[in-house]
Amino acid sequence: MVFNTLTFFAFFAVVLALHAMPFSWTTRKVNLLIASYVFYAAWNPPFIVLLWISTIVDWFAAQGLVRAERTSSRRAWMLLSVVVNLGMLLYFKYGGFLLQNFTVVMNALGVAYKPPPVDIVLPVGISFYTFATLSYTFDIYLRRALPARNFLDYALFVTFFPHLVAGPIMRPTELVPQFETPRRANLSQFGFGLGLITLGLFNKVVLADTLLSGAVERIFDRGRAPGLLDAWTGTLAFSGQIFCDFAGYSTTAIGVALCLGFYMPDNFRFPYAAVGFSDFWRRWHITLSSWLRDYLYIPLGGNRHGAARTVLALMITMLLGGLWHGANWTFVIWGGLHGTYLVAERTLRTRFSGYRPGALGLLCFGILTYALVNLTWVFFRAKDFSTAWQVLRGMTGFNGAAKPILATVYIASTAAVVGTILATHCYMRNRTLESVIARTPPALLAVSLGLMVFAIVISQGEGNAFIYFQF
Amino acid sequence: MTTALAITIVLTGIWEWHWRDFGAVPGYRMDDALWARQRRRIDEGEGDATVLIGSSRTLFDTQLPVWQQASGRRPIELSLVGNSPLFVLEDLAKDPQFTGRLVVGVTPDLFFSGFAYKQGLLRFYRKESPSQRVSKILSMRLFEPWLAFYDEDFALFTVLRRLPWPDRPGVGPAFDVHKIEISEADRNTYLWSKVVTDASYQALVRSIWAQSIHMPPPPGTKPGDAERTADEQITRAAAAVARLKERGVSVVFVREPSAGEFVDHEKRDFPRASTWDVLLQKTQAPGIHYEDFPELQGFDIPDWSHLSHESAIRYTAALYSIIETNYPPANGSRW
Numbered sequence: 001m002v003f004n005t006l007t008f009f010a011f012f013a014v015v016l017a018l019h020a021m022p023f024s025w026t027t028r029k030v031n032l033l034i035a036s037y038v039f040y041a042a043w044n045p046p047f048i049v050l051l052w053i054s055t056i057v058d059w060f061a062a063q064g065l066v067r068a069e070r071t072s073s074r075r076a077w078m079l080l081s082v083v084v085n086l087g088m089l090l091y092f093k094y095g096g097f098l099l100q101n102f103t104v105v106m107n108a109l110g111v112a113y114k115p116p117p118v119d120i121v122l123p124v125g126i127s128f129y130t131f132a133t134l135s136y137t138f139d140i141y142l143r144r145a146l147p148a149r150n151f152l153d154y155a156l157f158v159t160f161f162p163h164l165v166a167g168p169i170m171r172p173t174e175l176v177p178q179f180e181t182p183r184r185a186n187l188s189q190f191g192f193g194l195g196l197i198t199l200g201l202f203n204k205v206v207l208a209d210t211l212l213s214g215a216v217e218r219i220f221d222r223g224r225a226p227g228l229l230d231a232w233t234g235t236l237a238f239s240g241q242i243f244c245d246f247a248g249y250s251t252t253a254i255g256v257a258l259c260l261g262f263y264m265p266d267n268f269r270f271p272y273a274a275v276g277f278s279d280f281w282r283r284w285h286i287t288l289s290s291w292l293r294d295y296l297y298i299p300l301g302g303n304r305h306g307a308a309r310t311v312l313a314l315m316i317t318m319l320l321g322g323l324w325h326g327a328n329w330t331f332v333i334w335g336g337l338h339g340t341y342l343v344a345e346r347t348l349r350t351r352f353s354g355y356r357p358g359a360l361g362l363l364c365f366g367i368l369t370y371a372l373v374n375l376t377w378v379f380f381r382a383k384d385f386s387t388a389w390q391v392l393r394g395m396t397g398f399n400g401a402a403k404p405i406l407a408t409v410y411i412a413s414t415a416a417v418v419g420t421i422l423a424t425h426c427y428m429r430n431r432t433l434e435s436v437i438a439r440t441p442p443a444l445l446a447v448s449l450g451l452m453v454f455a456i457v458i459s460q461g462e463g464n465a466f467i468y469f470q471f
Numbered sequence: 472m473t474t475a476l477a478i479t480i481v482l483t484g485i486w487e488w489h490w491r492d493f494g495a496v497p498g499y500r501m502d503d504a505l506w507a508r509q510r511r512r513i514d515e516g517e518g519d520a521t522v523l524i525g526s527s528r529t530l531f532d533t534q535l536p537v538w539q540q541a542s543g544r545r546p547i548e549l550s551l552v553g554n555s556p557l558f559v560l561e562d563l564a565k566d567p568q569f570t571g572r573l574v575v576g577v578t579p580d581l582f583f584s585g586f587a588y589k590q591g592l593l594r595f596y597r598k599e600s601p602s603q604r605v606s607k608i609l610s611m612r613l614f615e616p617w618l619a620f621y622d623e624d625f626a627l628f629t630v631l632r633r634l635p636w637p638d639r640p641g642v643g644p645a646f647d648v649h650k651i652e653i654s655e656a657d658r659n660t661y662l663w664s665k666v667v668t669d670a671s672y673q674a675l676v677r678s679i680w681a682q683s684i685h686m687p688p689p690p691g692t693k694p695g696d697a698e699r700t701a702d703e704q705i706t707r708a709a710a711a712v713a714r715l716k717e718r719g720v721s722v723v724f725v726r727e728p729s730a731g732e733f734v735d736h737e738k739r740d741f742p743r744a745s746t747w748d749v750l751l752q753k754t755q756a757p758g759i760h761y762e763d764f765p766e767l768q769g770f771d772i773p774d775w776s777h778l779s780h781e782s783a784i785r786y787t788a789a790l791y792s793i794i795e796t797n798y799p800p801a802n803g804s805r806w
Binding site for chain 1: 483
């Protein structure tokens with residue numbers, strides 16, 4: 001089920017009503033669990049089995065980890081979880097990709113191998129919930145957390161519908177304790193939750209789908225070589241679209257959880273105001289970057305074993321992080337570029353450790369960061385390398401004779417929306433949404449919310465799936 | 472929150488009033504979900520029904536209530552605006568549950584060029600999720616019959632796109648089809664009265680059709696390509712019709728009337744002798760061409776392509792009578 005559909009609103013109204021009933025806390029949690037399964041099954045019912053497999057295997061793996069005394073037994077339980085979760089992920093998400101690459105390699109070796117046609121449907125959200133369940137097992141294996149006291153709390157942690165299909169990627173320590181005591185939103189939380197839902201849907205329906213997607217599709221999906229203006233417009237539009245789409249989802253998810261009385265962590269902190277790439281990754285998809293840091297980068301050695309090992313750990317983490325987004329080499333390049341940026345930044349910071357930029361320097365570094373991030377978005381959005389090179393050639397002025405593609409309306413809407421996003425991110429760089437809202441007159445807030453809902457209504461979005469659903 | 476809600480309601484009310492003042496009336500959205508609902512009727516026990524496929528002319532000109540009055544049963548409307556119906560014909564040919572009667576509308580520049588951008592519709596119909604189905608049901612109950620502005624043509628970006636933006640040198644004018652229809656819950660559709668009564672809107676619609684008529688062929692088109700494409704479409708249609716006939720399905724092709732620059736274009740670029748006549752000969756199926764029947768001529772065609780609602784009602788009655796009289800279904804049922 002997608003947040004920006006009528007089905008979701010009907011579903012959410014029923015869930016809120018059930019959650020407000022004077023049932024016992026256990027009954028209300030069972031309601032939430034059933035609702036979460038309905039939420040998932042509303043997309044493709046049979047795939048709920050995968051969710052159950054992931055849930056049950058990690059529950060028993062965690063129990064085994066607690067009981068096991070020998071290191072080898074603990075490792076075996078941990079490996080069971082890894083094999084089952086990553087096995088499902090490998091088959092459903094990377095099966096076709098692996099087969100395709102295997103075929104290329106075989107053919108290159110002179111073996112005429114033709115694979116049977118495969119049509120594997122990617123279960124929505126599998127990358128998110130496998131990471132969530134894996135973090136449960138890892139935390140217990142690493143003795144960072146105790147197992148959930150009962151299966152219901154644990155199953156609800158895995159399945160809780162606000163974060164289930166596109167994050168934020170929750171840790172057991174963030175959510176399981178919240179299920180231990182009865183929760184219901186007070187009026188203030190409920191109002192703030194509804195405000196976040198409005199803001200999230202405005203980002204998704206109005207900005208991403210209505211005002212930015214057209215320019216992106218015309219540049220990346222039509223096969224025509226863009227000139228300088230068109231290539232940059234398409235790429236900047238995508239930078240806005242991917243942010244509004246994904247941050248829109250996260251904001252809505254946080255709002256939905258808050259309306260039920262639960263807290264979820266921020267997933268974005270105005271990333272386009274980042275100065276440098278380590279700053280960017282502290283602001284973009286925060287729950288994924290912290291997951292990769294804790295369960296991949298640090299176990300690979302992190303920065304504790306010298307410069308070379310740090311670079312290696314960083315590059316492996318970012319390359320795998322890229323691959324996590326999709327089964328395509330373009331995503332690996334995207335991750336590789338970010339890894340390279342991080343390594344370069346780290347090297348420069350070490351070499352010029354005494355340098356402290358002034359305001360103008362910060363602005364220049366901020367602009368440079370945003371420009372380089374945009375280069376990576378080309379690989380993220382392009383469905384193949386030829387499209388990516390075509391757009392990059394346009395961005396660097398090498399498609400000199402290219403005919404104009406975008407009509408004025410697309411350039412104007414991209415300039416207006418992306419300009420507003422950048423201005424907002426700069427203003428909010430060292431602020432929080434909560435602090436700004438607290439200082440804003442209530443009348444202005446009401447007018448803003450009213451206008452956003454009106455814009456959502458007249459945009460007439462058609463329930464387009466969120467981009468991150470495919471990851 | 473209350474103030475925000477009040478602002479939303481007031482602004483939405485003003486927006487609705489604006490579009491009603493423009494002449495809009497509520498109607499059902501002709502989206503993939505509505506088509507899938509009708510297509511599923513065949514799977515859910517109505518496989519012996521009369522099914523209409525074709526392009527917008529079949530959709531606008533054939534009025535389901537009139538057909539129902541004449542035959543006693545309402546047909547299933549699966550025609551698609553701006554698309555050749557060939558892929559739907561092939562899909563029905565492959566579906567053993569469909570054993571009824573099939574009317575295939577032929578709009579020459581769509582059918583014989585094979586132009587179809589909606590093939591993804593079949594995948595949608597097969598894979599539509601429970602959530603998508605429920606959303607459509609809610610939309611059809613709560614919004615579509617009541618709100619005139621709830622129409623793709625009045626959506627925010629469409630409105631923005633149609634503002635008088637300065638032209639960008641080198642970017643040609645977009646082929647921007649405007650709203651011309653009103654649809655009901657079972658896809659019964661007719662021409663919007665604004666196209667009939669508002670001269671400037673009618674001129675706008677005609678100018679859009681003229682733009683499509685005079686559009687240059689795609690780059691790389693070689694002499695003879697159009698004829699080869701037409702032959703391919705006819706061959707595919709013949710195979711599908713043969714498969715349908717094996718199951719006892721009666722098939723009739725219908726060429727609906729057109730006028731003005733449209734009919735000139737069709738006669739010039741898709742001559743009857745090398746398209747329509749060949750189609751009937753190769754499929755061995757009956758066909759009704761409006762030029763052959765005086766009772767199918769003389770209607771009001773405000774935009775050169777679609778009959779006015781009043782004409783469509785009379786046209787449907789005449790068409791049904793011709794089909795029922797001349798080509799009664801083999802199994803003794805009624806069209």
